[in-house]
Amino acid sequence: MWKVRLGNRLLATRANVRGLSYSTKSYSANFYYANGILNATNFANRNSGKYSIQFTPNYRLITGVSQRKTKAAVHAVEQHIERADLGFCHPVPRKESAETTSQIPFGVKPRKSAHIQGLSVVQRCLAGEKLSWKQISVPYFMLAKPHLTFLIMLSSTCSYVLAPGPTNVAAFLCLTVGTILASGAANAINMGREPLFDKQMARTATRPVVTGKITSQEAYTFAAISGTAGCAILYFGVNPSVAGLGLLNIMLYSWIYTSLKRKSILNTWIGAIVGAIPPLMGWAACSSLMDPGAWLLASMLYAWQFPHFNSLSHNLRTEYKRAGYVMTAFVNPQLNARVALRYSLLMFPICIGMSYFGVCDKYFSLDSSIFNGYLSYRSFMFWWQQHKNYSRATLAAGGPTKEAIAKASIYARKTFWGSIWQLPVVLALMMLHKQGQWDRFFHREEDEESSRKPHEFSG
Template sequence: MLLKSKAIRPIKSDIDSVCIRCLLRLTRNNVPRKHFKSSSPQNGAITSNSHLGKLLRREYFSANSSLGLSGTQFREPVLSHGSAGSRDAMLSGNATPMLGSQPLSGLTNDASEPPHRRRKRLKAEANGEVPLPLDASSRLSTLSSTMPAASLRRLFTTCLSLSKPRLSFLIVLTTATAYSLYPVPALLLPATTASPSLSALTLVFLTAGTSLCCASANALNMLLEPKFDAQMSRTRNRPLVRGLIGKKGALIFASVAGVLGVGSLWFGVNPTTAFLGGLNIAIYAGVYTPMKRISVLNTWIGALVGGIPPLMGWAAAAGQSATGAGDWRELLFSEGSIGGWLLAGLLFAWQFPHFNSLSWPIREEYRKAGYRMLVWTNSRMNGRVALRYAILCFPICVGLWWFQITDQGFLVTSSVINGWMVKEAWKFWRKEGHKGSARGLFWASVWHLPVVMVLAMLHKKGLWEGIWKRVNGEKEDDLWPDEEEAFDVSQNSQPRLHLTRALASPSN
């Protein structure tokens, strides 16, 4: 029995310094199988083979986060939402190894969660303070970390993560919506050449240029604050924080995207739209980003940035039917520009219920990172502001109908989605963000913007009347008077022109 005890002792004393494969090989080959089969009641150190196997797999390997991870993933541990994300924390067992946003199978153990953390987690879930899902940039950073370091796929995915694709998509959607809502006569006229129409090529330049401007602004935003992003669960998975790209590379990407974006808008749309795109980059990166650590007014500046893209879309469409010089005064401050300003106001108002609810679950992280946000400086006012601007969406939608941008149906359909967001904003204010009210308002705001934009396009003034006339074969009567007269004159003058040419022919 003395020999048996000596054979087991080295395994227990050095268990923390032996890797998994070596330890299993040691237990299988170096230790005789009969030592584990024969158990003696006089020596409690000898255990069965099955019990030792369970002990090794459950107790030892639960703290060894390198199991199941490839070499690349182990060198660059995946940062999860709400976790520390450091290699030391993962190796010491203080953090659960994560793959993306899901724990690795076989490594989680509910019994290993400390009691105080479990109580805190259950309390947070009961109050509705569950962290919101990871954004697209965090998911793309996780995907990029699994790719080869020198591959083009990794570079493309990292640059896409820098651009915040989900936010950029919403901005492009609002820009395209404003472009399509610009009133153009005879929208569905079969003889489309007889009336002016919006150019599809201009729309391509508009969406591409707006996307590139958004990518440039978002990349500059990440470039200026990686130190503070690392302190927050919402932003610590960004590519600059994780080291997927250097500051020089991010600056090159932001510069190239900004130049190409503004250039596309200048040559493919008009100078006014290009100026607005460049102005948005400057305000977002040069004013909004540093102001987040100075004053709570940064939220209003950020909302102003969000309201500029609809003006860009409206100015792009107005430039195609401008009757004067087509400068910024005519495109932005004429009588026909009211629709663009209403859409800009809608985007400005929408951002307060959206951001105020988004920032509530991580208000303490904002405070510790030094960001001056209303959610922790004055939480009661944070709810009032969200409710106030949610209610403001009602008169803005009414204004779109009043000024003949949309039809009467938009009043009904938009009121439903506006009422839903106001209801959630009311709960958010009354409950001060607790009991799931912040999460409810966040998801209401996420759905509100694309739904209202799509409804506005479906209820564009004259759209359904044109479809009805086209289906019934009725004659379109919404040509511009000047163009109709010019068309009649050109038709009536053609026979006289042929007669004149015939009389003047030398052969006759």
């Protein structure tokens, strides 16, 4: 930022301008200047007084400067500009002298060349630029979609805890690390395949492949290393079944789901299958996939994704359409809301089945119904508004009003946030109500004595 003084009086400040006007209570004048060192010799017919121009930090506020402008002041500025164009006014060559009062009170970092700026973090390191560990690691951390990876890891570990088999700390840690690496690999491939489409959406425009911090080839390399390491950890640290499910999930998400996003609305159903596999991985790490609890838990994660994603895609339908993704939210808005409600209601029999098959105690059916009911209520309001917006009578009258469309968006947003906290709460209730979880704390003495007596057989 430039600062011009007349003696000890601050006249004006302005960043990167050609003409500037200043005024005080007792004195008014206009000067033209160019970027460079400015001293008294730059001002025509102004031999008296000391003039200086210098840089000041942008955060320092300058006060007491009037912004009053007159026609005469503007005309004077135009005259100075004309004189400069004719060559009468030029910046003084940079010299270190007592007359030169310009100074930079803060450090100026050298500007990176365009060649360095257009490279990824790895290429910049290879080009000799010194980057901090944070500058290198953060783009790869974001490449793995940490929030989505955390939810996937949470569902697999909760399933491991709920399974009736014996637990093992080493297997649990291998399951956690392997699931994180496998999920990160699938997400990296997904980002590497879609940079041209992701940059058209505000939600995905800052992804590292879109911004150029990581190239698509580097994303694939990261995915290969992460996926191989994750599946190897699951294979040797847990069992081959879990490793096979992890590899299957990588292929489903990065290949089939990503390809279908631009072709068919079935991509949502395939994506729901991807979300249902991690609970199977956790259960298979501790017990058998033949147990009903494994498939009930997977079904719950499968059903949960429809109210979660359909409500999210409703408010992002314009961006999805602009990017070329085929989503139910704009292809068939009524179906989008109806599917969200349908699978919200499906959560009730699934949770009741967890109690029926002995995975959780009977009180889980009651506790979970409270939170499933809330999610179903939000989904119902979303569906009901969309049903009214796209009914035959509404379409015959010219379509829904702006107020009705805005109301549907509000209900969709509430459904989305309701699903965000409903899933972890229900999973926590599952572990709280796990069958036999509290027997050692609340068992009866007579039950303990009867268990010590040998069984008597008649006859």
